[in-house]
Every structure is written in C-alpha cells, then in structure tokens.
Amino acid sequence: MQYEIHGDNDKEMMIFIHGIGASSWMWWQQIDAFNDYQICLVDLPGHGKNEDIPWIDLATTTQIIAEEVIGDQSAHIVGVSLGGHVALEIAKHYPQKVKSTFISGITVKPMPFKFLMPIQSRLIQRSLNNNDYLYRLAKKNYHLPENKTKEFIRNYQLLTRENYEAIGYEIMDFRLDESYAVIKRPIMFVAGGQESKGILQSLKVAPQIIQGAITAEIPGAQHIWPVQMPSEFNHILNEWVSKN
Numbered sequence: 004m005q006y007e008i009h010g011d012n013d014k015e016m017m018i019f020i021h022g023i024g025a026s027s028w029m030w031w032q033q034i035d036a037f038n039d040y041q042i043c044l045v046d047l048p049g050h051g052k053n054e055d056i057p058w059i060d061l062a063t064t065t066q067i068i069a070e071e072v073i074g075d076q077s078a079h080i081v082g083v084s085l086g087g088h089v090a091l092e093i094a095k096h097y098p099q100k101v102k103s104t105f106i107s108g109i110t111v112k113p114m115p116f117k118f119l120m121p122i123q124s125r126l127i128q129r130s131l132n133n134n135d136y137l138y139r140l141a142k143k144n145y146h147l148p149e150n151k152t153k154e155f156i157r158n159y160q161l162l163t164r165e166n167y168e169a170i171g172y173e174i175m176d177f178r179l180d181e182s183y184a185v186i187k188r189p190i191m192f193v194a195g196g197q198e199s200k201g202i203l204q205s206l207k208v209a210p211q212i213i214q215g216a217i218t219a220e221i222p223g224a225q226h227i228w229p230v231q232m233p234s235e236f237n238h239i240l241n242e243w244v245s246k247n
Contacts, residue, residue, distance in 0.1 A: 006046065008042070010041035014040050022085045037237070041245060047085065056167070057166065077103065085226075111177070114174075120172060120175070126182060145231065181212060189243075191219070191243050195226060
C-alpha cells in the first residue's frame with residue numbers, strides 16, 4: 004500500500020483516511036495546519052495511488068493499514084465517511100496502535116433499499132464519464148480551486164463499478180453493535196448538521212455502545228465539511244488530538 008508522509012519521524016503520527024471516490028488529495032488543507040505532527044495520508048484500495056489494489060472488505064483494509072502503515076507505532080486516526088469506518092475498525096481490532104480516533108460521517112445501522120445498489124452503481128459509472136458534471140460537482144459542492152478540481156475528477160474516475168458495489172454493500176449492512184464496546188481508547192464521532200438522518204444517528208448510538216465516546220454535531224456542515232469548512236474542521240480536530 005502506498006501512502007504519503009509529511010513531517011519528521013520524531014513527531015506523533017496522525018493518519019488521515021478519505022471517503023469513497025476521493026483520495027489523499029482531499030487533505031491538502033490539513034497538512035500545514037497540523038505540522039506539529041507527522042502526517043500520513045492513506046489512499047484506500049481502489050483509490051488514488053492504490054487504484055490497482057482491489058477493495059476486498061473493511062477487515063482486509065484495516066489489517067493492511069495497521070501492519071504496513073502504522074507498523075510498530077501508534078497514531079491518531081482521522082477518518083471521514085468510508086475512512087471513518089476504517090478508522091473505527093482500527094480502533095476496535097488494533098487498540099495498541101491507536102492514540103485516539105476521530106470519525107466523521109458514518110452510518111451505524113443497516114440501510115434500507117439495498118436492492119437499489121446495482122441501479123445506483125450504474126448511475127455513478129455513467130457520471131464518471133461526464134467531465135462537465137464532475138467539474139460542476141467539484142466547484143459547486145466541494146468549492147475546489149482549479150488544481151484540486153483536476154485531482155478530484157481524475158481520482159473520482161478511478162472508482163470501478165466492482166469496487167463501488169463491494170464497498171457499498173458492506174457499508175449498507177454495517178451495524179455498530181455491542182462488539183465495539185471493547186474500544187477503550189479516546190474516540191470522537193462527529194456529523195454535519197446537514198447530513199442524513201442515518202449519519203446523525205451515530206451521535207446517539209455511539210455513546211450507548213462505546214463507553215466514554217464523545218460526539219458533536221457541526222451546525223451547517225455537510226458530509227464533505229473537511230474540504231468545505233477546513234478552518235472549523237481543523238479547529239475541532241486540533242482541540243481533540245491536543246487532549247489525547
């Protein structure tokens with residue numbers, strides 16, 4: 004697995020894990036903001052520099068990151084959307100490698116309408132061939148500068164139907180159950196105020212399962228708020244990791 008490192012080895016490590024269809028490009032506004040840490044930007048299987056690694060499941064991805072990226076160290080884990088699910092699995096299965104976990108925008112109960120996944124997948128694949136649509140999406144939704152717009156389009160177009168469906172089915176079936184009560188290291192769940200009800204549920208469910216879990220709803224924020232609202236995201240994240 005390929006990944007980027009920014010900063011010196013003698014600093015505490017922070018690992019940033021992106022959502023589906025993105026890659027490490029999305030964290031450019033965090034690199035300088037957290038230069039007191041060694042920053043590690045991971046590209047998930049089927050994404051970015053690791054486009055040739057097929058997505059198998061959360062367990063396999065978690066093991067690869069824990070063994071090949073974190074190794075003998077411990078790190079603050081930051082994950083958004085799909086990356087949040089990966090971060091949660093690292094916290095559960097590799098606690099000795101985790102200083103703290105910061106998770107944004109995940110669902111915690113199985114989602115309905117799973118039978119619509121093939122249709123949704125076809126629509127996504129069709130949109131990947133429409134550069135004008137992706138350009139508008141990058142500008143209007145993500146508010147990206149021109150150089151990041153190109154990265155957004157290039158990386159989004161790497162998302163194959165096979166990887167999208169493998170990820171989609173797994174996330175749609177996910178449930179935050181009692182097995183996650185083993186998590187003892189500091190963990191925080193956040194969600195944007197404009198996110199779906201399924202994601203906002205995480206703020207109620209997580210503290211019921213994981214003792215000591217902290218939650219926060221971010222007013223006015225959407226699913227991709229680390230990109231859209233970097234100052235707010237960096238402030239909240241910095242307060243969190245500084246305590247832990």
